[in-house]
Each structure stands twice: as structure tokens, then as C-alpha cells.
Amino acid sequence: MREHSNESARPEGALIDRFQRRVTYLRISVTDRCDLRCVYCMSEDVKFIPRAGLLSLEEIVQVGRNFVDLGVNKIRITGGEPLHRRDILKVFRELGELEGLRELTLTTNGTQLPRFAHDLHAAGVNRINVSLDTLQAERFRALTRNGKIEQVMAGLDAAQQAGIPRIKLNTVVLKNRNHDEVQDLVGFAIERGFDISFIEEMPLGVVGDHDRAECFYSSDQIRSDLARHFELIPTAESTGGPSRYFRIAGVDDTRVGFISPHSHNFCDHCNRVRMTCEGRLLLCLGQEHSVDLRRVVRANPGDDEALKRAIVSAMEIKPRGHDFDLHGQPVIFRHMNHTGG
Ligand code: SAM
Ligand code: SF4
Numbered sequence: 597m598r599e600h601s602n603e604s605a606r607p608e609g610a611l612i613d614r615f616q617r618r619v620t621y622l623r624i625s626v627t628d629r630c631d632l633r634c635v636y637c638m639s640e641d642v643k644f645i646p647r648a649g650l651l652s653l654e655e656i657v658q659v660g661r662n663f664v665d666l667g668v669n670k671i672r673i674t675g676g677e678p679l680h681r682r683d684i685l686k687v688f689r690e691l692g693e694l695e696g697l698r699e700l701t702l703t704t705n706g707t708q709l710p711r712f713a714h715d716l717h718a719a720g721v722n723r724i725n726v727s728l729d730t731l732q733a734e735r736f737r738a739l740t741r742n743g744k745i746e747q748v749m750a751g752l753d754a755a756q757q758a759g760i761p762r763i764k765l766n767t768v769v770l771k772n773r774n775h776d777e778v779q780d781l782v783g784f785a786i787e788r789g790f791d792i793s794f795i796e797e798m799p800l801g802v803v804g805d806h807d808r809a810e811c812f813y814s815s816d817q818i819r820s821d822l823a824r825h826f827e828l829i830p831t832a833e834s835t836g837g838p839s840r841y842f843r844i845a846g847v848d849d850t851r852v853g854f855i856s857p858h859s860h861n862f863c864d865h866c867n868r869v870r871m872t873c874e875g876r877l878l879l880c881l882g883q884e885h886s887v888d889l890r891r892v893v894r895a896n897p898g899d900d901e902a903l904k905r906a907i908v909s910a911m912e913i914k915p916r917g918h919d920f921d922l923h924g925q926p927v928i929f930r931h932m933n934h935t936g937g
Contacts, residue, residue, distance in 0.1 A: 611666050611907070613879075613914040620670060621836055621868040622663045624656060626684060627676040628873050632705050633741035634727075635806060636768050636797050637932045640741060651875040653683060655893050657690045659871060662903045664691075669698040670836050672725075676873065679708035685715050692720035699723065699836070703766065707743070709751030713758035723762040723835070725793075726752060730774045731784055739773060752788070764791040764835075764853075769818055770811040778818050779825050786850045793839045793853035794818050798882070800932045815854035828852060836867065857882070863917030869910075877907070879914040887913070 611619035629644050630637075651659070660671055671691055678684055679702075692700050702716065706726040716724070728748055730736050736745035755763055765785055769775050778794065785792040796815060799808050819842075822828060827845035834841070839853030863880075870878045875890025887910040889903070896902035 611663075611668065611911055613911045615914075615916055617864075617866055617914070618667075619867055619869055619911065619914070620668055621672070622660065622668045622670070623672045623674055623868060623870045624660060625675050625871065625873045626651075626656060626673055626678045626687065627681040629680055630675065630677040630705070631680060631707055632677070632743045634729075634768075635739055635741065635773075636770065636808075636811075645874060650873050651871075651890055651893075653681075653686050655875065655890070656687055658893060658900070658903065659875070659889055660687075660691045661694060662900055662907060664694045664696045665900075666904060666907060667696075669696060670701070671697060671699070672701045672703060674703040677705055677708070678702060679704055679712050685712070685719065688716060688719040688721060701725070703727070704751075705740075705743075706748040706751030706755075710754040713751070713754040713760060717758045717760050722760060723764070724755060724760055725764045725766050726755070727766045727768075728752075728781070729767050729769075730777055731780055732777070735774060735777075739770075752790075756788070762791070763788075764793060766793055766795060768795045768797055769813045770797060770806070771813040773806075773811065775813045775818070775821075778821055782822060782826060782844070782850070782852060785852075786844070786847055789849040791841075791851045791853065793855055795855040796858050798857055798932070800881075812858070814858065815856035819854065822852065826852075838866075866914075866917070869914070877910055879910060880917070882917070883915045885913045885915050 613619065627650065633640060633642065663671070673684075673687065675681070688700065691697060699722070700720050701723045702721055703725040704727070706728070709726070726748065729739050733745045736743055736748075752763065765781065767774075767778075767781055769778065782792060794815060796813075797808055797811060819828065828842040829845060831841050831843050831851070833851065838855050840856070841851045841853045843851060866880070870881065871889065872878060875888065875893065877887045877889050879885040887906060889906060892903055892906040
């Protein structure tokens with residue numbers, strides 16, 4: 597932790613940081629494990645955290661509930677692959693009951709949705725993000741180091757059949773691996789009535805398999821590729837996350853978003869914090885400032901006030917922003933599956 601408080605104009609109880617940004621959005625990583633090994637997310641010989649180090653399901657719910665008491669109105673469950681955590685529906689069901697929570701969402705690779713889509717919707721999940729970087733089976737296998745695209749397609753079908761109203765595709769674009777597919781992916785999103793967000797790769801952890809600077813493909817490049825086929829109309833719409841959205845002329849149901857940590861830094865409007873699967877509260881995706889909530893929860897069993905105090909005081913160390921650098925050594929040694937995307 598590198599910064600210390602020097603300003604404190606915060607109404608009591610509210611989660612407002614030193615730069616007057618209000619935190620209303622919590623992302624919780626519930627596991628670092630996954631059935632896929634996406635090349636930008638993990639190294640091939642990834643080592644997972646011993647299970648005893650993970651927050652229990654009860655502890656996850658306790659943290660979520662206290663954040664909601666403090667004004668958080670949106671929680672995203674992520675990972676790793678969240679649907680691989682045993683009994684994870686319990687977390688969705690309990691968080692879904694909280695008054696004050698406006699939105700409970702999920703980011704998933706989709707492979708387990710045939711099993712879970714119905715129960716997730718019943719628990720109050722109305723919006724999900726499903727990661728899909730390509731429509732080509734061979735490419736999918738290469739990008740995920742052995743995944744089967746049919747499983748994701750079956751997951752998307754299941755989510756629609758279960759009646760989940762908003763589904764967004766998340767696509768990480770890498771030069772020479774899938775950048776030539778952005779038009780096809782938008783076409784697929786339109787055909788199915790999905791939103792789609794294109795994400796610039798972030799340098800989180802050493803991944804081994806490719807040079808991140810060489811693979812960089814900016815949101816502006818994607819936009820100009822798409823502009824040859826679609827008329828993109830800027831909108832001020834937001835889903836409370838970092839995407840900048842565009843509508844497509846003549847298309848009602850699909851928005852195209854861009855998450856551009858390199859080319860269009862979004863830190864000034866940051867409203868989110870993340871909790872890793874070990875209970876480390878990260879105040880910024882691209883910095884190491886953190887508070888160990890697992891220690892607080894375990895040292896004070898059942899004491900919500902101690903937990904709230906720790907959360908409120910964590911706002912003091914939320915940094916102004918990230919400083920990702922694709923060309924130097926990674927400054928963040930956590931991988932995305934650990935952090936929660
Ligand atoms: N397993 C789930 C999935 O793939 O959707 C949830 C966890 S995953 C870490 C969350 C999101 O982070 C995914 O959309 C994934 O594509 C994205 N992601 C992973 N590593 C990334 C990186 N280095 N840069 C940018 N996005 C990344
Ligand atoms: Fe698994 Fe998601 Fe990471 Fe891919 S991006 S390896 S699906 S956690």
C-alpha cells in the first residue's frame with residue numbers, strides 16, 4: 597500500500613474515495629480455477645490457490661451484504677470460472693435476496709450455463725457476460741488451450757432459453773489471433789440480440805505464450821474496422837462498468853462496447869472495487885493497493901461492524917488510476933483469473 601489519506605470529506609458510511617468517486621459496484625472473484633486456459637489470462641502451468649485459502653461461500657455473502665449496506669448496488673460474480681465453484685448457487689440466491697442490490701450479474705466462459713442458466717435467472721440474475729473471442733472452433737481451441745466452442749454455444753442457447761434478458765459477449769482482441777473476426781462477432785451478436793464489448797488485453801501476470809505488446813490491437817483500430825461495415829453511433833449509455841457504448845444504425849437490440857484501459861483510460865469515473873477469491877479487496881485492477889478482508893472476517897467472526905469499518909477505511913487507499921505499460925515488465929503479478937475480470 598503506497599498512499600495515505602490526506603483528504604476526508606466523506607459523508608458517514610458512504611463509500612467515497614479521496615478523489616470524490618463513489619463506489620457502487622463490487623466484483624467478487626469466487627474461485628481462481630477454470631476449465632479453460634485462455635492465453636491472455638493464465639499461464640499454461642498455472643498453480644491454483646489451496647482451497648483453505650479461499651473465502652467460504654458464507655464469508656463471500658457476508659462481505660457482499662456489508663457492501664450493499666454501505667451503498668453498493670451492483671455486484672458481479674466472476675473468477676476464474678465462477679460456475680465451477682461448488683454450491684455457488686447459494687451465493688447467488690442469498691445475494692439476490694438483498695434489498696438495495698439493484699443488479700446481480702455474472703461473468704462466465706459459458707461452458708456450464710446449460711446446467712445453471714435456469715437457476716441463475718430464478719435467483720435474480722438478469723444480465724450476464726459471456727466471454728467469446730472467436731466463432732471458429734479451431735481458433736477457440738487455440739486461444740483457450742483446448743476448449744470446445746460447442747459448449748459455449750450451448751451455454752448461450754441455454755441462457756436465452758432460460759429467459760435471461762440481457763446477454764453481453766466479452767471479446768479480448770489480439771492482433772493476428774482474432775482481430776480479423778470483429779465484424780463476424782458483431783454480426784453474430786446482432787443475429788442473437790446480444791450486446792458485445794471488445795476488450796484491450798491488460799498486462800496482468802506473466803502468461804508465457806505471446807508478447808503482449810506485439811498482440812496489442814486498440815479499440816480505435818477495431819472501431820475503424822467495424823466502421824467499414826456498420827454505422828456506429830456514439831451513446832452516453834452505461835451499464836455501470838468501464839465500456840463506452842455505440843449503437844448500430846438500423847439495429848435495436850445490440851450495443852457495441854469498448855473497454856480500453858490503454859487507449860481511453862477510464863479511471864476518472866471508476867466506481868468499482870474487486871475482491872479476490874482469497875478475500876483481498878483490490879482498490880484498483882491495475883495497482884496493488886489492497887486490504888485483507890479475509891483476515892478481518894476471520895479475526896472478528898460475525899462482526900459486521902468491524903467488517904464495515906475495514907471497507908470504509910479502504911476507500912482511503914483507492915488510487916487515482918492504473919498505469920499499465922505493455923512494453924515494460926508486468927507491474928502486476930496477479931493473473932486475471934485470480935483477480936476477477
Ligand atoms: N471465466 C470467466 C470468463 O472468462 O468470462 C470469468 C473470469 S475472466 C478472468 C473475466 C474476463 O476477463 C473475461 O471476459 C476475460 O476475457 C477477461 N480477461 C482475462 N484476462 C484478461 C487480460 N489479460 N486482459 C483483458 N481481459 C482479460
Ligand atoms: Fe478461464 Fe475466464 Fe481466464 Fe479464460 S478468461 S482462462 S475462461 S478465467
